[in-house]
Each structure stands twice: as structure tokens, then as C-alpha cells.
Amino acid sequence: MTLAEFWPQCLRLLHAELSEQQFKLAIAPLTVGMENGAWVVYAKNQFAANLLRAQYADKIESARQKIAPDAPPLHIKIGTGEHHAAAPAAPNHTPQHTVATTVLPETPVQTPNNTPDTPPSADAPPHAANSANTSAKNKKTPAKPRLCPIRSGQLFPDIPLPDAPLPTARAMRSSAAEKPAKTPPLPAAAPPAREYNAREIIARRLNNLRGGNSAPPKSPAPPAKDHKPAKPKHEQPDPRQKATNLSGEYTFDSLVEGKGNHLAVAIAKNIAEKPGDSMYNPFFIYGSTGLGKTHLTQATGNALLRHLPTARARYVHANEYLKNFMAHARNKTWDNFKQQYLQYDLLILDDIQFLQGKERTMEEFFILFEHYRDNGRQIILTCDQHPNSLTHMAKRLVSRFSWGMTLKLEPPELEMRVNILARKAQSAGVALAEDAALFIAQNIKQNVRELEGALNRVLARCRFEQRKRIDIDLASDALQDIISVTHTPVTAEKIMKTVADFHQIRVSDLLGKKRSRNIARPRQLAMAITKELTNMSLPAIGEVFGGRDHTTVMHALKTIDKLLDEDQSLRQDYDKLLILAQH
Numbered sequence: 409m410t411l412a413e414f415w416p417q418c419l420r421l422l423h424a425e426l427s428e429q430q431f432k433l434a435i436a437p438l439t440v441g442m443e444n445g446a447w448v449v450y451a452k453n454q455f456a457a458n459l460l461r462a463q464y465a466d467k468i469e470s471a472r473q474k475i476a477p478d479a480p481p482l483h484i485k486i487g488t489g490e491h492h493a494a495a496p497a498a499p500n501h502t503p504q505h506t507v508a509t510t511v512l513p514e515t516p517v518q519t520p521n522n523t524p525d526t527p528p529s530a531d532a533p534p535h536a537a538n539s540a541n542t543s544a545k546n547k548k549t550p551a552k553p554r555l556c557p558i559r560s561g562q563l564f565p566d567i568p569l570p571d572a573p574l575p576t577a578r579a580m581r582s583s584a585a586e587k588p589a590k591t592p593p594l595p596a597a598a599p600p601a602r603e604y605n606a607r608e609i610i611a612r613r614l615n616n617l618r619g620g621n622s623a624p625p626k627s628p629a630p631p632a633k634d635h636k637p638a639k640p641k642h643e644q645p646d647p648r649q650k651a652t653n654l655s656g657e658y659t660f661d662s663l664v665e666g667k668g669n670h671l672a673v674a675i676a677k678n679i680a681e682k683p684g685d686s687m688y689n690p691f692f693i694y695g696s697t698g699l700g701k702t703h704l705t706q707a708t709g710n711a712l713l714r715h716l717p718t719a720r721a722r723y724v725h726a727n728e729y730l731k732n733f734m735a736h737a738r739n740k741t742w743d744n745f746k747q748q749y750l751q752y753d754l755l756i757l758d759d760i761q762f763l764q765g766k767e768r769t770m771e772e773f774f775i776l777f778e779h780y781r782d783n784g785r786q787i788i789l790t791c792d793q794h795p796n797s798l799t800h801m802a803k804r805l806v807s808r809f810s811w812g813m814t815l816k817l818e819p820p821e822l823e824m825r826v827n828i829l830a831r832k833a834q835s836a837g838v839a840l841a842e843d844a845a846l847f848i849a850q851n852i853k854q855n856v857r858e859l860e861g862a863l864n865r866v867l868a869r870c871r872f873e874q875r876k877r878i879d880i881d882l883a884s885d886a887l888q889d890i891i892s893v894t895h896t897p898v899t900a901e902k903i904m905k906t907v908a909d910f911h912q913i914r915v916s917d918l919l920g921k922k923r924s925r926n927i928a929r930p931r932q933l934a935m936a937i938t939k940e941l942t943n944m945s946l947p948a949i950g951e952v953f954g955g956r957d958h959t960t961v962m963h964a965l966k967t968i969d970k971l972l973d974e975d976q977s978l979r980q981d982y983d984k985l986l987i988l989a990q991h
């Protein structure tokens with residue numbers, strides 16, 4: 409198999425495995441080439457190479473092992489080679505394609521430029537298109553890094569890093585741990601925050617959780633929104649902090665990483681090290697409320713100031729910018745307004761959607777924006793929606809918003825929510841039991857602000873009762889009114905869909921008569937999970953599973969029960985499905 413045959417298939421495999429954003433950012437821009445008989449993957453710059461090494465090298469290697477086990481190992485370099493699009497869904501030109509196509513869902517392949525939520529130029533630097541054309545000249549790399557083969561579990565330690573090296577994700581985490589904490593020291597009672605593995609404890613705690621969910625509400629208390637916590641404030645802001653308008657509480661140390669924000673955090677850290685790179689300028693972060701946009705952008709500002717103490721950074725909320733603009737307009741002090749905002753190396757404008765429809769402010773902001781881009785100064789924007797959805801924003805602004813990097817923050821997944829709770833409970837100096845954290849995280853899913861609100865309620869109850877530890881009883885008691893509002897019961901249909909998707913079969917297979925192992929086992933699993941997560945009787949379960957007899961259901965439950973004790977991998981699948989079915 410040649411490299412030109414391998415790479416499109418590898419892209420297709422990675423595309424199916426990764427989120428659209430991950431693929432677009434880290435994989436689609438990669439190019440490939442041959443050097444002295446070796447297969448080389450070219451990343452455009454240091455950041456892309458680091459990201460590749462830290463996050464995706466293993467995936468590329470396992471794709472190689474699947475698609476081209478006899479091929480030479482791949483190498484990573486900074487440079488430009490040949491661009492390939494991902495292979496279509498059912499390639500038929502190589503013997504290995506069977507392996508690739510049988511494990512992949514039938515999703516249409518999307519190239520970086522045809523994804524639905526991305527305008528043609530979004531998420532790609534202006535030079536990205538050039539990388540599609542191979543030329544001998546292009547193949548020359550600026551630096552001369554040694555070739556570094558991709559091996560499973562290896563992070564390419566011997567690639568020389570010409571610029572200030574960016575830490576790998578792992579190094580980022582450990583350096584974050586080393587940084588002096590901004591939060592006040594914890595009382596001795598608080599245990600260290602630990603990373604919970606929700607899957608490990610989910611099955612063990614499930615009965616408790618269900619007991620908590622099903623408890624009837626004691627009082628018709630108001631929903632969680634009333635408990636939106638105030639944004640952290642400095643008690644005694646130092647003058648410099650005041651000038652930047654950044655809250656010292658918003659740091660990368662206090663920001664929990666997960667699937668929903670992982671890429672955004674990596675880019676934000678890159679910006680804090682090297683602001684103004686046209687690839688990420690502007691950095692446009694969007695997503696719904698309470699997902700950490702303000703926290704992330706301010707953490708970037710704080711990290712920049714720590715890294716470059718003489719840098720000038722400023723955070724401003726769009727409403728404040730508007731108010732400021734109007735005050736200067738009234739007083740006819742335009743020049744002062746302009747000068748004020750032209751001076752920064754990093755300008756963060758939060759909730760840019762509020763500028764919509766304000767013609768003069770948008771005009772003024774356009775000039776400011778051009779100034780920042782032209783002078784290599786960094787601008788970070790946040791918004792509640794993708795730039796293309798800003799229907800009342802000036803068109804020329806909308807198109808410019810997409811010149812740098814546009815990234816969406818996703819709601820936190822279960823494990824991230826549990827870790828956020830653990831981190832925040834630790835900051836509050838209160839011990840939080842694992843099952844209590846899991847209980848809260850399973851029931852408050854939408855955003856981090858609501859999660860904080862829920863934890864604040866539980867903390868208040870904990871203090872009121874003068875307890876030192878939050879256990880699941882306390883948590884479920886304090887939150888029962890919220891949960892009774894937000895909890896949606898799991899249905900047999902939802903469970904069937906989850907199990908069918910997980911095993912890559914159809915729901916109709918679960919309902920049908922086929923008895924082959926690959927259908928019968930998922931069917932039994934689905935029945936057992938339905939028994940576990942719903943209040944349905946055995947005959948009712950039999951009925952929804954294609955009109956089966958209750959004895960068939962009983963047999964399925966017994967079989968799964970036995971297998972859960974004997975078969976570790978089935979136990980893991982079961983635990984995973986329990987989580988998935990409840991989301």
C-alpha cells in the first residue's frame with residue numbers, strides 16, 4: 409500500500425473517531441510526504457505538531473496498524489506535504505478496506521471547508537489552502553527536525569522544538585499542578601481533589617442514585633436558576649488587576665478540562681504564550697451560557713500577564729464597551745475612546761452578540777478590529793452563537809470573525825462535571841463523597857453555572873447542618889426539588905437505541921427473532937439495563953422487546969447477572985451503557 413492510498417483511509421478512520429472540531433483543527437490540515445522512503449506526516453507549525461504528538465499520535469499509529477500493518481512507521485515533522493481528503497465511506501481499492509469500513513459508521517466525510525457550522529475561511533489560516541498543493545519547494549521544512557517514528561503510547565520526545573516549546577497535554581496538567589494556587593489555602597478537613605473515574609463507580613452506586621432520583625419532592629421550591637452564583641471577585645483588587653479588568657480567580661489552574669473544552673484550552677494556552685499569531689487571531693469562542701467562556705478567556709489574559717508581565721491586556725464585556733462608547737459619544741470624546749482601546753496587546757470582548765444592531769458601535773469596533781489584526785495584536789471574542797448566526801451584526805465584521813480560529817465550547821460530559829464538583833468542593837473546604845458528586849453530576853447536565861448553583865445549595869445545607877462531609881443523602885435531600893424538575897426518566901426506547909448504537913446494530917435487531925450471539929447478547933444487555941433503570945415489570949419489558957414472554961426476560965437477566973461477575977469486559981460495557989442510557 410502506498411502512502412497516497414493509506415492516508416485518505418487513515419483520515420476517514422480518524423474522522424469517524426474524533427469530534428468534528430478535533431478533526432477540523434488537528435487532523436484535516438495535516439499533509440503527508442515521503443522522505444528517504446519513510447512516511448512523514450507534516451504539521452503546519454509547532455503548535456499543530458505538539459497537539460498531534462500529545463493527542464493524536466497514538467490514534468494515527470493504531471490506524472496504521474489496522475489499515476497498513478506492513479507499512480513503515482510514520483514520522484512527524486513541521487512542514488508541508490501533499491494534502492489528501494478523507495476516503496469516501498466505502499473504499500474498494502485495497503484489500504485492507506474491509507477492516508476500515510466494517511468498524512466505521514456510515515457518516516459522510518466532511519472536509520475542513522464543507523462542515524455545516526464553519527464558513528469557507530473559518531478555522532483555517534489564510535495559508536492553509538496552499539498546503540493542498542504539493543511542490544518540491546513546499547516540501548522543504550523550515551527547521552530540520554529529526555524524523556521521529558510514531559509508536560503506540562509514545563510522545564515523540566526526540567523532536568527538537570525550534571520555538572518556545574509548548575508543553576504536551578500531560579505536561580500542561582502537571583505544570584498546572586505546580587503553579588501557585590490563587591485560591592485561598594484549604595482547611596485541613598478538605599481532602600485533595602482527585603480525578604474520579606465515573607465509570608468505575610457508576611454501577612456500584614446506581615441503586616443509591618435511583619433511590620435519590622425517585623424520591624418525591626418535599627416542597628415546590630424554585631428551580632436551580634435562582635441559584636446562579638455571582639462571578640468570583642477579588643476582595644482587594646490590585647491596581648494592575650483593576651486596569652486589566654481580569655478576575656484573578658479565573659485561571660487555567662481553576663479551569664477543569666474535559667472533552668467539551670479541551671481544544672479551546674489548548675489554543676488559549678498557546679495564545680497566552682504567543683499572542684497575535686494570525687492562525688488564532690481572532691480567537692472566537694462560542695457556546696451556550698455558563699459553559700466557561702468568560703473563565704477561559706480571562707484565564708488566557710491572566711496567563712499572558714504571568715508569562716509576559718509587561719504585556720497590556722484588557723477584558724471588557726460587550727455591554728460595558730457599549731456603555732463606554734455611548735458616554736464618549738455624548739461627551740464628544742471620541743479620541744479618548746479610540747486611544748483607550750487601541751493600546752492593548754490582548755483585548756477580550758465578552759458576549760459580542762450584544763453589539764448587534766448598534767451601527768455606530770459596530771463601525772468603531774470594525775476599526776479597532778482591523779488595528780488589532782494589522783498590528784499582530786491578539787483579540788479574543790466570545791459569543792453565544794456561531795458568527796454566521798449573528799444576523800444583526802455588520803457583514804464585514806462577521807466575515808472577519810472567522811479569519812482566525814472559531815471554536816465551540818460543548819457542555820461538560822459526566823466525568824468533567826464530577827471533576828468540576830470535586831475541585832469546587834475542595835476549594836470550599838468540604839469533603840465530597842464520590843457517589844454524591846456522581847449523583848449531582850448525573851442530574852445537573854446543562855452547564856457549569858447550574859452545576860455550581862447545585863453544589864452551592866448542597867454546601868449551604870452542609871454548613872447549616874454543621875457537617876463536614878457531603879454524602880449522597882445530603883446531596884439528594886438538598887437537590888430534590890431541582891432534580892424533580894430536571895430529571896427526565898429513562899425509557900426502554902432510549903435504552904434500546906443506546907445499546908443498538910453501542911453495538912452498531914439496529915433497534916429492529918433487538919426486537920427481532922435473530923439469535924446469533926452478536927444480536928442476542930446486546931438484546932439481553934438491553935433488557936437487563938431496562939430492568940435496572942426503569943420501573944417496568946418483566947412482562948412489560950418482554951412486551952416492548954418484540955412481544956417476548958416474561959420468562960425470556962427473566963432468563964436474560966439471569967444470564968447477564970452471571971456474566972457481570974465473570975466477564976470483565978462485559979461488565980465495562982454494561983457500566984458504560986448505564987451511563988450512556990441516562991444521557
Ligand SMILES: Nc1ncnc2c1ncn2[C@@H]1O[C@H](COP(=O)(O)OP(=O)(O)OP(=O)(O)O)[C@@H](O)[C@H]1O
Nearest residue numbers: 662663664696697698699700701702703828856857
Ligand atoms: N471547565 C470549568 N472548570 C471550572 N469552572 C468552570 C468551568 N467552566 C465554567 N466554570 C465556572 O462556571 C461559571 C460560569 O462560567 P462562565 O461565566 O465563564 O460561563 P460563560 O460561558 O461565560 O457564560 P455566559 O455566556 O452566561 O456569560 C463560572 O463560575 C466558571 O468559573
